[in-house]
Every structure is written in structure tokens, then in C-alpha cells.
Amino acid sequence: MTIRHYLIIFMLVFFPTVLASQAQDEDEENPHEEMVEDEFVCLDCHTDVPKKGETSPTYFLVDKPSENCLGCHDETQHAGAKEHDGQKAEYLPGDENGEIACFTCHDPHPEGVIEGRVVYEAELSERSKQFIEYIVTPELTEAVGYEMKPDLSVTEVYLREPTNKLCITCHETPINKDWRNHPPWNKFTDMYTY
Amino acid sequence: MNRTIAIIAFSVLMICFIACRSQGTGDSENMKSNAPSDPIVNYSHEVHKNVMEKEGFDCFVCHPMNVEVEEELTPEEMIKISNQSFFPGKETCHFCHFNPQAGNVAPSQCDMCHINMVDIQPKNHNFNWTSKHAVFSKADEKSCQSCHAPVFCQDCHKRRDLPTIRVHDRNFRFIHGIEARANPRECGNCHQVTFCDTCHQQGGYDY
Numbered sequence: 001m002t003i004r005h006y007l008i009i010f011m012l013v014f015f016p017t018v019l020a021s022q023a024q025d026e027d028e029e030n031p032h033e034e035m036v037e038d039e040f041v042c043l044d045c046h047t048d049v050p051k052k053g054e055t056s057p058t059y060f061l062v063d064k065p066s067e068n069c070l071g072c073h074d075e076t077q078h079a080g081a082k083e084h085d086g087q088k089a090e091y092l093p094g095d096e097n098g099e100i101a102c103f104t105c106h107d108p109h110p111e112g113v114i115e116g117r118v119v120y121e122a123e124l125s126e127r128s129k130q131f132i133e134y135i136v137t138p139e140l141t142e143a144v145g146y147e148m149k150p151d152l153s154v155t156e157v158y159l160r161e162p163t164n165k166l167c168i169t170c171h172e173t174p175i176n177k178d179w180r181n182h183p184p185w186n187k188f189t190d191m192y193t194y
Numbered sequence: 195m196n197r198t199i200a201i202i203a204f205s206v207l208m209i210c211f212i213a214c215r216s217q218g219t220g221d222s223e224n225m226k227s228n229a230p231s232d233p234i235v236n237y238s239h240e241v242h243k244n245v246m247e248k249e250g251f252d253c254f255v256c257h258p259m260n261v262e263v264e265e266e267l268t269p270e271e272m273i274k275i276s277n278q279s280f281f282p283g284k285e286t287c288h289f290c291h292f293n294p295q296a297g298n299v300a301p302s303q304c305d306m307c308h309i310n311m312v313d314i315q316p317k318n319h320n321f322n323w324t325s326k327h328a329v330f331s332k333a334d335e336k337s338c339q340s341c342h343a344p345v346f347c348q349d350c351h352k353r354r355d356l357p358t359i360r361v362h363d364r365n366f367r368f369i370h371g372i373e374a375r376a377n378p379r380e381c382g383n384c385h386q387v388t389f390c391d392t393c394h395q396q397g398g399y400d401y
Contacts, residue, residue, distance in 0.1 A: 079262070081276065132260070140283065149263070
């Protein structure tokens with residue numbers, strides 16, 4: 001065997017190994033996915049692996065509930081996140097002050113971690129996807145001055161309810177459904193007659 | 195004499211009031227506001243819920259949380275973009291409410307949402323606009339169509355049923371003085387001052 005043969009064998013062994021380890025690193029960067037297989041990933045966020053049935057207002061988190069997610073995610077993780085900041089989380093889990101946090105809408109645990117827990121993708125109708133792509137996004141791009149891109153297949157977001165149901169859990173409850181106190185339509189249609 | 199002074203004072207006050215209300219609307223010369231003055235007051239989720247569901251539109255259509263900018267931006271810029279993304283823009287509302295497609299039955303009266311129509315009225319739609327509008331409409335037809343449906347032009351330019359009066363009710367001539375004093379700018383949208391003078395300077399209509 002010549003040096004060239006040794007070199008080819010080395011490349012065939014070395015590069016796949018490096019690529020595989022890189023892929024593994026990327027997987028490990030997402031503790032949400034990892035926790036299904038490895039319960040010690042829980043310790044990334046919790047002070048102890050919570051036992052079944054245990055409850056605590058702090059969820060045994062390493063930081064305050066309001067700050068726990070901010071170690072990896074930021075407050076503007078997605079459009080509209082900041083706008084919910086400081087609002088009361090009356091019907092879904094809230095932070096230490098009862099206010100909306102990331103985990104109000106998103107369950108940090110994928111299915112299979114907590115028994116009986118179901119999580120959902122951000123599923124949109126075809127018409128909604130097209131509308132966002134062809135009507136909303138171009139207008140936004142023009143309005144904000146930056147190239148905006150829609151993410152039309154949002155899967156790993158672990159929503160606590162299906163998309164629309166999650167929104168109306170707070171926005172159209174029996175208490176809030178008329179919160180805007182909408183006046184009758186004819187008030188407006190009759191205003192500008194000459 | 196006292197009555198004349200009172201009328202003049204009233205007219206001046208009205209002009210000042212209208213001018214004040216018009217100030218600060220629109221981003222720049224001839225630009226319209228993109229949103230109603232206060233959408234929270236006159237928008238109802240309850241009213242829209244059923245029709246949106248029927249049309250297959252999700253909450254994200256108006257509140258798209260799944261749009262993102264790929265560039266690295268400062269937190270302040272991101273918050274600004276988040277806010278702008280989270281609330282619907284003009285095209286989103288107008289897709290249903292200003293879209294003369296066959297089968298679209300969504301109400302399209304502008305004043306249903308734009309309660310103060312001055313907010314969306316271009317600044318060049320002012321005195322003597324009726325005489326001037328031809329040049330502008332030929333130069334930029336699209337600009338007209340951003341507010342007016344084609345039927346709006348046809349209503350004047352192509353209609354033949356003359357007995358129907360489009361703008362003023364019958365016998366408006368007898369009550370126009372009240373309207374003119376209440377809102378002189380409204381008259382100026384179509385008429386020049388000389389239009390008034392043609393009658394009022396000849397005597398006999400001095401009231």
C-alpha cells in the first residue's frame with residue numbers, strides 16, 4: 001500500500017466520524033428533543049427531576065419562571081411574543097406573577113415526557129399559508145424595510161392547544177368575548193350620508 | 195351687523211377646528227394613514243370569528259407569529275418589527291373589505307373602520323380637486339384605485355340617468371347655507387370659491 005492509499009482510507013474514516021459528531025452536537029443543542037430519551041436533560045431547566053404528581057408555583061425551575069427560558073431564547077423569539085409580555089395568564093400556566101411567559105402557550109416538554117401530555121404543531125390551513133405568503137409577508141417587508149420570511153411549516157413548537165384554540169382560550173372566553181364592546185354596525189354606515 | 199360678525203366668527207372657528215383635526219394625519223405629503231385612527235374601538239373579534247372560520251382563515255392570518263427577519267438586528271429593532279408584524283396591515287383588512295371580487299360580500303364602506311375619513315383623505319384632495327383630479331388620475335391611475343373602485347369614476351363620467359343626483363339631495367339649494375357654514379371644506383372638495391360667488395355676488399342671495 002502506498003501513502004496515497006493510507007490517505008484515502010484515513011479520509012474515508014475521519015470525515016464521516018467528524019460529520020457524525022457534529023450532527024450529534026446539533027441534536028444536543030436542543031434539550032427539548034433530548035429529554036424524551038435522557039431524563040437528566042431535565043436538569044438544564046429544573047433543579048431536580050420532578051416526580052410524578054409533584055407541584056410547585058416555581059415549577060422547580062433553576063431560574064424564576066419568567067426568566068427561565070431566556071437563557072436560550074430571547075423575548076423576540078417570534079413576532080407577537082413581546083406583545084404578550086406582562087399580560088395576565090388567567091386560563092393557562094403563568095409565571096411567578098401570574099403573567100404570560102413562553103410556557104403559557106408552549107409546553108417545553110415534547111410528547112412522551114409527561115404522561116398523558118399532548119402537544120401540537122402550529123398547523124395552518126392551506127388558505128392561511130397562501131395568504132401569509134402572498135399578502136401579509138410582502139406588505140410587511142415593505143413596511144419594516146427588511147426582508148421578511150414566513151415559516152409555513154412550524155412543527156417543533158409544542159403548543160398546548162391547536163393554534164386557533166390556543167388563541168381563543170384567552171381572547172374569546174365568556175368573560176372577554178365582548179371586551180372591545182363593539183357598537184352596532186349601522187352607527188358607522190349611516191355616518192356619511194349627505 | 196351682529197349676526198354677520200357671529201357668522202364670521204363661527205366660520206373661523208369651524209375652519210380652525212377642521213384644520214386642527216387634519217394636522218398630523220398622513221406620513222408625508224399626499225400620503226394616507228395605513229390604519230384607522232383607533233382600530234381597537236371599532237374592530238370586533240366576535241363579529242369576525244364565524245366568517246374567518248368559514249373562509250378557512252386562522253388567527254395567524256391577521257396576527258402572523260410565524261414571520262421572521264433573517265438579519266441580525268438590535269433588540270429595539272426586533273421589538274419594533276414584532277409589533278408591526280403582529281397587527282394586521284392595510285392589505286390584510288382590504289383583502290376582504292376593499293376587494294370588488296365576485297362573491298365578496300364583506301362590507302366595504304370606508305367609514306365603517308376609518309371613522310375620521312380625513313385620516314385617509316390624501317392632502318391633494320382639497321379645494322378645487324374636482325377640476326384638478328383628471329391630471330392626477332391619468333398620471334397615476336393606481337393611486338386612485340387604492341381607495342376608489344372603478345365604479346366611483348363611472349358614477350360621474352358615464353352615468354346617463356340624470357334625474358338621479360349623486361351628491362346633493364333635492365332642494366339642497368335651500369339648505370346648503372347651513373352645510374356650507376358648518377363645514378366649508380366639504381364644499382371646497384368639489385367647488386371653487388368662485389362657484390359661490392356666481393350667485394352670491396349678484397345680490398338677492400345675501401344671507
